[in-house]
Amino acid sequence: MKKTNLDQLCINTIRMLSADAVQQANSGHPGMPMGDAAMAYVLWTKFLRHNPKNPEWQNRDRFVLSAGHGSMLLYSLLHLTGHNISLDDIRNFRQWGSKTPGHPEICIDCGIETTTGPLGQGFATGVGMAMAEKYLSEMFNKPGYPVLDYNIYGIVSDGDLMEGLSAEAASLAGQLKLGKIVYLYSDNKISIEGSTNLAFTEDVAKRFAAYGWHVQRIEGNDLKGIEKAISAARREKNRPSIIIARTHIGFGSPHKQDTADAHGSPLGEEELKLTKQNLGWPLKKFYIPGQALRHMRKAVQKGKKDETAWTALLRRYRKRFPERAKTWDMLVAGKQPAGWEKLLPVFRPEDGAVATRSASGKVLNAIADSFPQLIGGSADLAPSNNTHLKKYADFGAVKGGRNIHFGVREHAMGAILNGMALSKMLIPYGGTFLVFSDYMRPAIRLAALMETHVVYVFTHDSIGLGEDGPTHQPIGHLSSLRAMPHVFVIRPADANETSIAWKIALADPKRPHALVLSRQNLPVLDRSKYSPAASAEKGGYVLLDCKGTPDIILLSSGAEVHITLAAADELKKAGVKTRVVNMFSFELFERQSAAYRNSVLPSRVEKRLAVEAAASQSWYRYVGLKGEVIGIDRFGASAPAKVLFAKFGFTSDNIVSRAKKLLKK
Numbered sequence: 001m002k003k004t005n006l007d008q009l010c011i012n013t014i015r016m017l018s019a020d021a022v023q024q025a026n027s028g029h030p031g032m033p034m035g036d037a038a039m040a041y042v043l044w045t046k047f048l049r050h051n052p053k054n055p056e057w058q059n060r061d062r063f064v065l066s067a068g069h070g071s072m073l074l075y076s077l078l079h080l081t082g083h084n085i086s087l088d089d090i091r092n093f094r095q096w097g098s099k100t101p102g103h104p105e106i107c108i109d110c111g112i113e114t115t116t117g118p119l120g121q122g123f124a125t126g127v128g129m130a131m132a133e134k135y136l137s138e139m140f141n142k143p144g145y146p147v148l149d150y151n152i153y154g155i156v157s158d159g160d161l162m163e164g165l166s167a168e169a170a171s172l173a174g175q176l177k178l179g180k181i182v183y184l185y186s187d188n189k190i191s192i193e194g195s196t197n198l199a200f201t202e203d204v205a206k207r208f209a210a211y212g213w214h215v216q217r218i219e220g221n222d223l224k225g226i227e228k229a230i231s232a233a234r235r236e237k238n239r240p241s242i243i244i245a246r247t248h249i250g251f252g253s254p255h256k257q258d259t260a261d262a263h264g265s266p267l268g269e270e271e272l273k274l275t276k277q278n279l280g281w282p283l284k285k286f287y288i289p290g291q292a293l294r295h296m297r298k299a300v301q302k303g304k305k306d307e308t309a310w311t312a313l314l315r316r317y318r319k320r321f322p323e324r325a326k327t328w329d330m331l332v333a334g335k336q337p338a339g340w341e342k343l344l345p346v347f348r349p350e351d352g353a354v355a356t357r358s359a360s361g362k363v364l365n366a367i368a369d370s371f372p373q374l375i376g377g378s379a380d381l382a383p384s385n386n387t388h389l390k391k392y393a394d395f396g397a398v399k400g401g402r403n404i405h406f407g408v409r410e411h412a413m414g415a416i417l418n419g420m421a422l423s424k425m426l427i428p429y430g431g432t433f434l435v436f437s438d439y440m441r442p443a444i445r446l447a448a449l450m451e452t453h454v455v456y457v458f459t460h461d462s463i464g465l466g467e468d469g470p471t472h473q474p475i476g477h478l479s480s481l482r483a484m485p486h487v488f489v490i491r492p493a494d495a496n497e498t499s500i501a502w503k504i505a506l507a508d509p510k511r512p513h514a515l516v517l518s519r520q521n522l523p524v525l526d527r528s529k530y531s532p533a534a535s536a537e538k539g540g541y542v543l544l545d546c547k548g549t550p551d552i553i554l555l556s557s558g559a560e561v562h563i564t565l566a567a568a569d570e571l572k573k574a575g576v577k578t579r580v581v582n583m584f585s586f587e588l589f590e591r592q593s594a595a596y597r598n599s600v601l602p603s604r605v606e607k608r609l610a611v612e613a614a615a616s617q618s619w620y621r622y623v624g625l626k627g628e629v630i631g632i633d634r635f636g637a638s639a640p641a642k643v644l645f646a647k648f649g650f651t652s653d654n655i656v657s658r659a660k661k662l663l664k665k
Contacts, residue, residue, distance in 0.1 A: 006295055007223060010045075011037045012279050013080065013292045015252060018072035019275065020285045021093040021100070023266045028094060028102065031249035031262030032070030035220065036155055036186050039245050042226040043153055043184065044077050045296065047234070051303030052082035055111045058332065058425075059310050061150045062113050062129050066122025067157035067186060068103040069264070074112065075100045080292070081299035083111035087286060106422075106450045114422055115450050118442055120163030123183070124412050125446075126152045127169045128419020130178040130240070132426055135375060135400035140328060145317045147310075147328075151234065154183045156242075158196050161185065161204060165442075168412035173240045174212030175407075177397040181240035182233040186220065188249040194260050205244060214239040220247030238397070252279045327372060331425040334509055337370040341503060347495035353521035356558075357459040359495035360517055361386025363502045364429075368392065368402070371506070375420070376429035376455070377404030379413050384519075385431030385459050410436050414443025421452035427506060431457035433465075434474040434516055437481065447512040448486040454512040455505045460519040461491065462613040463648060464559055469638030479618040481514055488587040491516040493543075493561035494525045496533035497584060504537060504588070518559045520641055530565075539588025540600055543580045544568055550579040552659055553601065555610040555622055557583045560650060564611050567655035574656075576663065579605075586618065609659050613650055628662055630655060 018033035049061045065074045072093060078085040085099055092098040099110055103117030113129075116122035130152045137148040160166050173181060185204065189196045205215045214236045218225040226245070233241035250262025253275045267275060276283055318325040330337070345366050347354060368374060368389045377395070378387045382403070393401030406413040413430045420428040437444065437458055447454050463473045481489045488511055490501040498517065505513035525543075527533060535541040540555075544565060552571070556564040561582050571578045581600055583589065589597065601608070601622060608627035610619040616631030623629060632648055645651065649658075 006291065007041070009289055010080075010292045010296055011041050012252075012281060013288055014041060014073065014076045015279070016276060016281050017076045017079075017090060017286065017288065019267055019272055021072050021075070021090050023269065023272050024091060024285070025094040026266055028072060028266065029069040029264050030072070030267055031190070031256070032067055032157065032186065032188070033073035033076065034251045034253070034262070035188050035247040035249045036070065036073055036184075037251070038221045038223060039184050039226045039247070040073055040077060040155065042223055043230060044081060044299070046227055047230050048153060049150065049303075049306055050111070050299070051307045052111065052300050053304065054307060055083060056108055057307050057310070059148060059150050062126070062152045064114055064116065064122045064126040064129070064152065064154040065104055066116055066119070066126070066154050066160045068116030068122060070155075070157075071100070071102065071104050073155075074104055078111045080288070080296040082297050085110055087288070091286060114418070115446055118446070119157070119159040120165035121415055121442065121446055122154060123156050123160050123166040124169035124415030124443070125419040125422070126154045126181060126183070127173045127178065127412070128416035128428075129422060130173070130180045130419075131176065131395070131400070131404075131416060132420040132423035133180055134176075134178065135395065135402075136423065136425055138400045139372065140324060142317070142321060145313065145320065147314055147317050150180070152181045154181075156183050156185050158187065158189070158191055158200055162200055165411045165415060168409040169415065170208060170211045170213065170240075172407060172409060172412060172416070175397065176395070177212070177238040178240045179237045182230060183240070183242045185242055185244045186247045187244050188247045188258075190249045190258065190260055190263060192260060192263055208242050212239060214241040215244065216241070217244045218246070220245035221251070254278050331373050334424065336507060340367060340370050343367045343370060344499040344503060346499070347524045349524045349526045351524065353523045354495040355519060355521045356492050356495060356498045356517040357384070357386050357519060359498035360457060360502065360515060361388070363499050365390055367502075371427070373426045374429070374506070375402045375404065375426055376417070376431070377406055378431035378457075379406045379410045379436070380408045381432055384433070385457050387429065387431040387457055406430065410439035411443060414440030414447070417454045418443060418447050418450065418452050421447070421454050422450075427453050427455065429455035429457055431459065433460040433472060434458040434477050435460070435472050437477055437514070444481075444487065444512065444514075445484060448484050451486055451511050453509040456512065456514040457517065458514055459517045461516045461558060462518070463632065463636045463644040464518055464520045464613065464641045466519075466641040466644065467638050470635040473636035474614065475632055475635060476615040476617075478516065478612070478614040482586050482618045486511045488513045488585060489516060490514065490585045490588070491558040492536070492584060493558055493582055494522050494533075496524060496527070497536045500533055500536045516558065520559065522559055523562055536582065536584040537588070538592050538596065539585040539590070540581055540583045540597075542600055543582040545579050546572070546577040548577060549602070550605050551577045552607040552609060552663060553579045553581055553605055554655070554659065555581045555583055555608060555619070557612055560611045560613055563645075563650060563652050564655060566652035567659065570652060570656045571659055574660075576659070578659075583622070607662055609655070609662055611650070611655055613645070613648065626665070628658065630658060
């Protein structure tokens with residue numbers, strides 16, 4: 001690609017549009033957009049396949065700005081190439097209600113593929129996007145009919161590569177030979193605190209070569225070199241690619257280029273003026289030369305042409321492979337297989353006690369044949385999490401099967417699940433012990449923020465895991481997850497409620513769901529004595545009731561429901577009118593009408609006792625000031641599960657004693 005005046009005009013347009021927006025907001029990161037504009041320009045005008053007028057086109061390439069602090073680079077590119085980001089949106093950078101927040105937030109209609117900003121997340125999410133492409137292309141593509149064949153491009157920063165998450169994800173991407181990944185690494189050698197020599201002096205090229213990546217080095221403003229490197233990366237079929245580009249943060253700024261001052265603060269009016277003069281740029285704000293705009297808006301016609309050709313291919317595909325096309329339509333529409341709920345296993349009390357983790361595995365295998373969009377695995381814990389689909393192949397370097405071995409990489413697993421879910425054609429799930437949800441919490445948070453359709457299988461949900469001790473026993477984790485907006489936490493009390501949990505999680509595409517499951521076997525509730533399992537779909541429900549107004553309401557979830565029911569029987573014998581409420585999911589309960597919630601927890605009954613083998617914090621919203629919680633507000637211990645439950649007061653006798661004391665207050 002020969003460097004022309006037009007190329008330079010377009011590159012400087014990106015630089016100055018970004019710098020002007022940051023200056024007007026008096027907040028933001030101008031240096032990265034200015035330093036990375038050249039390589040972004042080459043990528044977006046020469047390689048990135050996208051249709052600005054239909055940003056949801058299934059076969060588009062995905063672009064991930066992992067270095068999300070440089071968001072103005074992305075917004076400038078989107079506006080200049082004709083996406084749904086206006087110049088007014090650029091002027092409103094970082095303002096209330098704008099399409100241009102401080103870090104990119106997913107907006108497919110705008111061309112923003114994923115939320116980024118927490119460093120490393122975009123890097124790992126892109127790996128998930130590539131895994132989705134691999135699985136879906138193998139499902140649908142036929143010789144001569146590559147209906148899914150897209151690349152994952154990204155710009156990553158020094159900070160991204162410092163985060164351990166990128167190491168986890170890069171290692172797995174190399175293992176799986178994900179050749180559709182092409183990342184441009186902006187090696188500007190500057191972080192917030194100063195030179196990267198302060199904390200980051202490793203040989204990145206050797207590190208990624210060791211991971212099995214294709215590695216190249218270029219100069220970040222050498223347009224011909226950038227084009228040559230991306231072309232070489234695209235030819236790599238069995239290795240992800242990283243292109244190490246020596247860039248210059250704040251390029252063009254006379255006094256701030258290559259300094260930390262250009263990273264996270266506006267240039268300042270005087271320095272911005274000097275920068276424009278240095279680059280031969282008019283001093284007016286938000287100036288876009290007509291020639292540059294016309295050139296970059298060619299993306300609209302090119303995108304239309306590319307999608308039109310693909311649509312014709314898909315039309316031929318439909319005629320040639322009608323059954324596959326039906327599956328395609330189901331996945332694209334996000335629909336569930338007809339009548340799939342009938343496949344959910346029903347468990348009988350007489351068949352014996354079942355750990356809810358085991359019940360979960362039975363559910364997965366019962367519905368797998370009808371759910372080709374269901375794909376997942378575990379962070380090296382599949383035998384314990386029961387996440388393995390028995391009839392299906394592993395996801396590997398050669399074949400994109402349905403069982404993913406994430407390895408001991410919980411954080412990468414969480415971010416990869418997000419990337420797969422963003423295909424909008426898959427429902428990915430990932431399993432680990434509940435205590436290790438801590439390792440993947442930032443990715444869960446982004447899943448919640450983006451409202452991706454991800455299912456977490458969190459097993460070994462309490463001190464019930466026993467002898468492994470306090471390092472492996474979750475305490476604050478339930479309260480922590482419940483505190484996170486948009487995450488639905490579901491803790492079933494028996495095997496049939498586990499079926500209900502999966503039914504809810506699969507049918508609701510608007511948010512991630514965390515299924516919290518027991519290690520220990522739990523009795524299957526005899527529903528002839530209690531409310532039907534389907535009642536759990538309301539989140540909280542009256543499992544066992546009394547005649548008239550209760551004297552006390554016992555609330556519980558998961559494994560502790562059973563000892564709570566036993567305590568209720570004892571209280572009933574003592575003449576105490578007792579109601580037992582199963583809080584299957586706080587979030588589902590809160591979605592119900594006020595009338596329903598009051599019918600379950602009538603305000604006139606103030607004596608309430610909650611029972612859960614976890615931190616007590618989240619329960620006070622339901623027990624109120626006159627209620628109490630039998631919980632655990634310290635770390636656990638190493639001992640058999642039965643001993644631990646007794647020592648920590650999770651026995652029917654203790655519940656009865658606490659209930660009677662509460663009634664006397």
